[in-house]
Amino acid sequence: MQSHDYVIVGGGSAGCVLAERLSASGRYSVLLLEAGGSNWSPWIGLPLGYGKLFYHPRMNWQLQTEADAALDGRKGYWPRGKVLGGSGSINAMVYARGLPHDFDDWEGAGATGWGWENVEKTYQAMETHVGTDGREVGSGPVHVQDISDQIHPVNRHFFAAAEEAGHPVCDDFNSPSAEGAATYRINTHRGRRDSSARAYLARARGRANLRIVTHAHVARIGFEGARAVSVTYHRRGRAVTVRAGREIILSAGSIASPQILQRSGLGAASLLQQAGITPLFNLPQVGENLQDHLAVSYFFRATEPTLNNDLAPLWGKIRAAIRYALTRKGPLALSVNQCGGYFRSDPGLNRPDQQLYFNPVTYTTRVVEGRRTVINPDPFPGFIICHQPCRPTSRGKIAIAGADPMAAPLIMPNSLATEEDRAAVIAGGRLCQDLVRSKALSGLIASSMDPTDLREMDDDTILADFRARAATVYHPTGTCRMGQDAGNSVVDPSCRVHGVSGLRVIDASVFPNVTSANTNAPTMMVANRAADLILESA
Structure with missing residues (x-):
């Protein structure tokens, strides 16, 4: 039987970081196990290739939730990375640290040592910030690119609308005081996706x-x-069995990590017995505390050219491809999410409660041979404005359907289960409504593309429309959360599983609470900080 000092399960955003960090000294042998395949694909390296990866069966697990009562009984589509780099290899690359209070709340929930003062230092160590002039600040492996010089000109209307509505404009979405309309920073390097597989594992x-x-x-x-x-x-x-001389580290993500624990006999005894698993350690919080960001997008035809005009026609694709090949710039070098930011839906709030996205493109999907696929941008100018409540209070869960490791999980989001979350949906809809009614954006709108025009919605219609059309923003977290004891958590603040030794969970599942925006950057941060803790204890 093969033996290694550390066995890491999952080569995603966290696992790639851990594999590099734990093997760097040469003192420890490390085995990295990944359920998916290689991350070699031109669509992965190409930033705008995100659209091709969204429904790609070879690179995407294409998970589906159970019927969600609050979303009109719909089953949600949850893409998850099926390659090295995990979901960080197929996501839209928005690099969002989160807001300081997110991490202070982690510490308040029992994750001692994970407050903003500590995690900010980890972020600084892992990042290299690249300005529009190419100047680099920092020496970390993850490149964070300022794309404000490359975004589409139509984005100017979004910034003008935000200012007209009394919201600030933010120069750096990742500053501790970030609030207001901003150009998103993305994790790319020299025009290519800079996932943890590329930034860490490749070296x-x-x-x-x-x-x-x-x-x-x-x-x-x-x-x-x-x-x-x-x-x-x-x-x-x-079947292959390997031994770990020092530790086993689960980094399979918020969906798979709790499943592996449950199949191994760690979880709520009643659930395990129902699935035919012998309970070994009673950890009732395994798979609980599932949190995610839900969002709705409002689609509009535009009165002036948008990215649709550049990328819908064949000649536009050719021109963009030539520009990218020669300069590594242009629309193919960017995320589909160009602008957005943190906003307060009410000026009386003490912190931003909504994240917005403003995309200078609209698109549709179709079914090809039974499989959904993203097709061309629409053949007319259009744009999208989208909102997601930052910190939902509803909690779902993940459970195994049986002992088969290949069986799909039971994903139960339990969306909009609290009055606070329903109120946040209405507040976010009103925020977007104020923006599209502004002088700056109303002139850009030719017509609405949705069943109901956002400009005409009342509170009940906003909520009903959200129930009918909202979808995940692919930020599941919390299913093995950090805390002080097994009564309210799965791992301790060093990410060690309660009640056992030699086993840690290090990925987005350990978040006590979901952060206020995109979760890939915090996941890499958690892996870096946890690697420090492992190496200190070793």
Whole structure:
């Protein structure tokens, strides 16, 4: 039986960071197991290739939730990365640290040492900020690109509308005091996606003490007494068991990490028995506390050219491709999400409660051979404005359907379960309504593309429309959350699983609360900070 000092389960945004950090000294042998395949694909490296990855069966797990009563009984589509780099290899690359109070709330929830004062230092160590002139600040492996010189000219109307409505304009979306309309920073380097697979794992691949195994579907963790000692995975029809001399680290993400714990006998005893699993350690919080950002997009035809005009026609695609090939700039080098920011839906609030997106493009999807796929931008000018409440209070859960490691999980979002969340939806709709009714944006609107025009909605219609059309923004977190004891959490502030030794969970599932915006940057931060804790204890 093979043995390694550290066995990392999951080569996603967190796992790639951990593999590089733990193997860097050469003192420890590290095995990285990834259920998906290689991250080599031109669509992954190409920033605007995001549209091709959204429904790609080879690079996307294409998960589906259970019917969500609050969303008119609809089943949600949850894309998850099926390659090295995980969802960080297929996402829209918005780099959002989160707001300081997000992490102070983590500490208040029992994640001692994870307040803003500490995590800010981790962010600073992992980042290199690249200005519009190419000047770099910092020396971290993750490149954070300022694209404000490349965004489409139509975005100027969004900034003007924000100012007209009394909201500030923010120069740096990742500053501690970020609020108002901003150009999003994205994690790209020289015009290519800079996921953790590229920023971290690529530079560790040649190390003799690091082994990477893809297409490895982990079935369970093995224990000797209360110590985790082995991992069994399936690959190409064969079961393989490996031992960990020091620790096993689950970094399979907020969906898969709780499933692996449950299949290994850690979880609520009643759930495990129902699934045919012998309970070993009663940890009722495994799979609980699921949080996510829900958003709705409002589509409008525009009165002036947008990105649709540049990318819908064949000649426009050719021109953009030539520009990208020669300069690594232009629309193909950008995220689909160009502008947005943190906003207060009410000036009396003490913190921003809504994240907005403003995209200078509209698009549709179609079904090809039974599979949804993103097609061309629309053949007319258009734009999207979108809102998501920053800190939802509803809680869902993840559960296994049985012992089969290949079986799809049961994802139960439990959306809009609280009055606070329903009120936040209406507040976000009103915020967007104020913007599109402004002089700055109303002149850009030719017509609404939605069943109901946002400009005419009352509170009840805003909520009903949200129930009918809202979808995840792909930020599931919290299902193995950090805390002080097994009664309210799964791992301690060092990410060690309560009640056992030799086992940690390090990924977005340990977030006590979802951060106020996109979650990929905080996930890499958690992995970096947790790596420090592991190396200190070693």
